Amino acid sequence: MGTSPGLSRRGLLASVAVIAAAPLLDACGSPKPKNEGTTSDTDLTRALPAYAPASAVKADFPVVPGANGASTDPAFLSYPASPPSTVSGTAGSGGSYVTMTPLWGAIPPSSGNAYYDAVNKSLGATLKLQPADGNTYADLLPPLFAADKLPDWIDIPSWTITKLNFGEAVATKFADLTPYLAGDKVKQYPNLAALSTNAWVSGVWNGKLYGLPIYSSNAVIAGAYFYRKDLFDKAGVPAEVKTLADLEAIGKALTNAAAGQWAFDDLFGSDAGYICQVFDFPSTGYPWTTDASGKLQHRYETDGIVEALNWHAKMVKAGYLHPDAVANNSKNAKQRFWSGKVAVCADGTGAWNGDDFKSGTAANPQYNRQAFKLFSAKGGDASIQIGNGAAMFSYLNKKLSEAQIKELLSIANYLAAPYGSAEWLTVNFGVSGTHYTMTGGNPLLTEQGSKEIATTFQFLSCPASATTVQSGAAQVVKDYAAWQAEMVKHVVKPLFYGMNVTEPPQFSSLSQPMQDTITDVKLGRKPISAWTDAVATWRRTGGDDLRKFYDGIRDKYGTGK
Structure with missing residues (x-):
């Protein structure tokens, strides 16, 4: 079973329900819920994108609906022989943007990287990738926030936001995506619409949608x-x-x-x-x-x-x-x-x-x-x-124009193409024959691919998890898909689910x-x-x-x- 190169489901499904921020005290010294970031259930419903399941790719084990918005992840025994395209036309319009993402592993070369060049060509825009060591990523963010030197597009894992007073900062630093993605508006970006409702909830702050979910799961079973x-x-x-x-x-x-x-x-x-x-x-x-x-x-x-x-x-x-x-x-x-x-x-x-x-x-x-x-x-x-559908989100800089935001959302839609599509192959494996070959029905990196490809674009936008064969273990995929289909029937929502509650630090x-x-x-x-x-x-x-x-x-x- 797998999701995509370079990152495990377990590492991504560690949930963070509350974040630390400065307390607000009443006259008796008890904390009052100033709650920067907190969203009511009504406002959350208004801000969330509508869910429209993907239909272009046919999984060997299709998504099975469960309770309370949960469902199984699609499961595949091999990559489709003729991968369909899920994006028509060119996603980008020639823009150039600086990005920043974490990376756990060796950082590939930025210049002369044929993989980066191939993906950017397919996007119709230039994303200048700046991957940074994931182990020290949380320490890199506060200075960028303080100096207001954030890139155009940045990945912010939920476990890093305790250092950022994020509930207050999000509205001043990042673009409000609610006008572009809330409700049926997301359907102009079909691959983003195919992300489950639970994937988006922790990207909503103060009643507005800011975050694009990364490595989400439909099943959210820890x-x-x-x-x-x-x-x-x-x-x-x-x-x-x-x-x-x-x-x-x-x-x-x-x-x-x-x-x-x-x-x-x-x-x-x-x-x-x-x-x-x-x-x-x-x-x-x-x-x-x-x-x-x-x-x-x-x-x-x-x-x-x-x-x-x-x-x-x-x-x-x-x-x-x-x-x-x-x-x-x-x-x-x-x-x-x-x-x-x-x-x-x-x-x-x-x-x-x-x-x-x-x-x-x-x-x-x-x-x-x-x-x-x-x-x-x-x-x-x-x-x-139920756990959070995603533990990591990417954000667009508030300084971007409306046209730039729309271009980047169109690019995000391309990057979120589902497993089994032509776009997914390009984003995750680059160019056939150069970066990968199809072996046993699944893509396998070449020597050049192993050197040039790392999990980078995927930390900006990506599809929901898919269960896929690893190490020839087809039976594992079958067993896991069957177990997951049973488990999602029993999912319940806890109190304060997806509300991004800000806990005062004296309780930490x-x-x-x-x-x-x-x-x-x-x-x-x-x-x-x-x-x-x-x-x-x-x-x-x-x-x-x-x-x-x-x-x-x-x-x-x-x-x-």
Whole structure:
């Protein structure tokens, strides 16, 4: 399974729901919701582009609609033999623009780069690409904002905006795209219209659309409990899990410490992104819910997280977790799963790909990763809290003229051509015979292509993710597409979804002590009473004030549901 060269789905689907900014205090010292960036549900609906699914490219496994705007990603077993064009005429009108994007990997040469030249020729404009080290990208942005020296088109990952006071800055630095893209207006850019509604939500600030979503996903499912089907089959253990008792039976059946095999790795997950689905409490991305009386309740205060901590500690005590997991060593977690030292693990969906297949089968040709279907600790129906459809957006400089904005949106539409199209091949692989050859039905970079091509144009605009064959693992694509089609039926929206809430910075230190306590309790180092004490401290040292802050947001903007 894959999305596009150079970037994994897992790295892109890390959600950021709240951002830090300067607080506004009332006379009593409690924060008031000035909320630069916050958008009400009504205003969000008005600003969002309409969704019009792409139809030019026929996937082997087409998009399957789910609940609350979610759907599966299209899946392909090979690239179409005759890729259709999705853009008529020339996208650009001869303009020249400076861009800036992050890049994780070697930066290709800018001069004499035949790939850059080929894509620009196809665009009918010149994008002067300035990729920068993704590891230090967040540090490069504040000086550009302060000096007002932003390029014409820039990629801004959501995890960098804490340093930018972005909720206030966005309106002064970037072009309002609402007049061009809101509602049916987006349909003049069909490839942008084919991006799901959930992809756009976090690009809306103060009721206006500013951001173009990068590497969005239709499914927005962060992760799962994966299992080694080959190990289950060898041991004659059923892989169907409907209750906690089923999972505990697996723990007993597949743990053999003397043979160096344990049933489980850490099943809590570093951010409770998986176990919260089973025990029905909010994830870290959108941590608020309501209790039976309608009062705001943080995930730390829920019964679900207490039950999850108790259960996980019980599994540790039973000896079902690998010793390295009990030692909180996640460094070699993937290798433990690949090698069969553990049979069940929690991981992001990006782990289910061709590289995984290749790594596993190097030692065991029978290697077979699968994922459990959703189940509830309480029995009955379970749900998945939807994540942000995109964790990265690109923005156009406010100094651009209306004609320039329209030209760049037309170029963005070209860059967003879906997997399977002629344009996608050009943007991602350059020129046939020079940068790539078709091998086994899929494009493969040549030596020149490997030197000149990196993920650059795609950080300005790109289509939604597509599931594709990697390392010859066609069955992985089939399995993942089927699992995703089942999972999207159960997606629900959390409170404050897509509202870009700005949290005052005095609350930023509240979470680390809680995460530390989660680690201690889930691994059996401390009793559950340590968690109860930690929650009381959290409430006393700022948690209750944070609730008041969100109450103010709820009063003014609603909850986004």
